[in-house]
Amino acid sequence: MADVVFSIVTTLIIVFGITYMIGFSVVGIVQSRKQGVRMSKQELQIDDVVDDDADLLGLAFYVLIPAMNEERVIGGTIQAVLDGQPGVTVVVVDDGSDDRTPLIVDSFAGTGRVLRHTRVKPEAQRGKGQALNDALRMVRADVERRRLRRSRVIIGVLDADGRMTANATTAVARHFAADRSIGGVQLGVRIRNHADSLTLMFQDMSFWGICALMQIGRTAVGSTAMGGNGQFTRLSALDEVGDQPWSDSLTEDLDLGLSLSILGWRSVGAAGGYVTQQGVNSFRRLVRQHTRWFQGHMMCIARFPELARSRYLPTARFLELTSYLLVPWVLVLPWSIIQQYILFQLATGGLDVRTEGLAAWQRVVMWLLWYVVSFAPQLYWGVVYFRRTSTYSFGRAMLMAHLMLPWSYFGFICVWRALFRIVLHRNGWAKTTREVEDDIEVAEAIEVEGRQYAS
């Protein structure tokens, strides 16, 4: 009886996982073609030449960059937005920095496109959501001052280490301009330093592989998840969510996406651009980061009743959002146990591929079939990643795909840590430390701008 129940539960989990992930990734391929971008080698199709006359289709863009002690990266990030996204206003939210972040930001004041919003303690350093809400107040005031139409103002969120592809905002603008029901647009995410180590490659494989496809695929039902980097929302949609649309949730981005959906707004993925971010090279920091993401994701299940009660939420979108919220609970957590049981059975001979009485060639085919069926998700992931990146050979991508099996234990550790933290009501987190990258010295910036700034 226990075996039967185990088989049924395992089958349900496998069917849920395969149907959801393969289903939406296939839809993603179709959806991206509708946007005129093939998901294969997407990065090669996106023009890296900046169009200074980029048409934002009458939309006004503000890009919010929350920054707390980001002196290592903030200068490069601001410069990249100024260079690559013509017409966009940058709002850096200095969340109580005690390094050179404010000075670096101020060195861009002469451009007329960079604003700094400063928060001080005790209000500062209480989470990204609060920082964004605070900055939004400033943006709303600026919108009023400039007499802009709120339905045509777009608020972007970029991490302090984020870099958008050239004219990404143009690709985003096309979606908002074409459909008034779109409240959010999310860019795909790539790990910038993915070639530096295996750990970084795995992170890129996660973001740029099937996840990217699925995000575009979710465009079909209008439920693309909002992420912390490369997220764009319509100001009038944010107004409907409330004065403080970003919550105190550990994943305030996912939470915002749910709020938008509950009010009937659609969220889509833009295939015509993407954002790169630093990966985390330290395993310990990576565990902390992913544990936070899992915890935030898992806690969002508490909003399921709101989704179920929403009059504006179409059934297909409701179904997809529910599936997405259930992934850590119904897929990752149970599979972390089932996988060990299967491996134990394999090791002790409890699970055997029956080959007695078969000819040699039949045994080979049988083992090949067993291998393909057992490793189907990894094989699919490897093929998808190879097709989408121009960096790695097929052999390397497939090797990486097979290494995803031991790498899955990383996910298992994080999801169980997240569960324990939820049970123990531990919801506080410190932000992830950055790697050193485009370091702009404050002294240089002051000289270039030709002005004197106090240091």
Added chain:
Amino acid sequence: MAGERARRSNRRPPDRALASVASYPFRVVACLLLVGGAGAALTVCSVAYRGFEARLVSLLIGPLTETGHSGTAFRVVGDADDQAIWFTVTPECTSALLIVPLVAFAAWALLQHKFAIGVVLIALAAGFGIVLLLNTARMGLVGLGWHQFGGVSYWTTHSLIGTVISLCTVFVALVIQLRLSVWRDRAVRRTFDDVCEVADG
């Protein structure tokens, strides 16, 4: 202001809310009947159901070969040696096992107000039909393989092709069931023109 207006209009009117509450016991009963029926097919009625499947296989391959059925087994006669062999529809081969994921989804959907009861049941019936058809075809393939090629074909048709067909069957049936389940949308459509007018003043 805009947010409060949107949230107020998102609440169901009292008559709809009442209707939803009143219909919930029906949904629970429908869910229990569905799960109970599926459980019965897998346990108490397993033999009868598998006998039905054996009859279906026999009907399917009847035009192509001499066949028959008895209990939970169907008969095939080999073309080369005229030897008859009986294939039993075992509990591991039955379509009742393959529709467990479909029943699980339908049972959950019945408990959600967003899904119309009738639509959920129709979608389940469609999915069940696909599973029954494809699984019957799979078993028929095993029989026809034996009829044409003898015993050497069994491993290919049953273990190799049969496994692939089973996996594809569940996937296809579930996708179609899901697609049909969301076919009739009960959501209130927003035009967002009013939102833009208010937002833009």
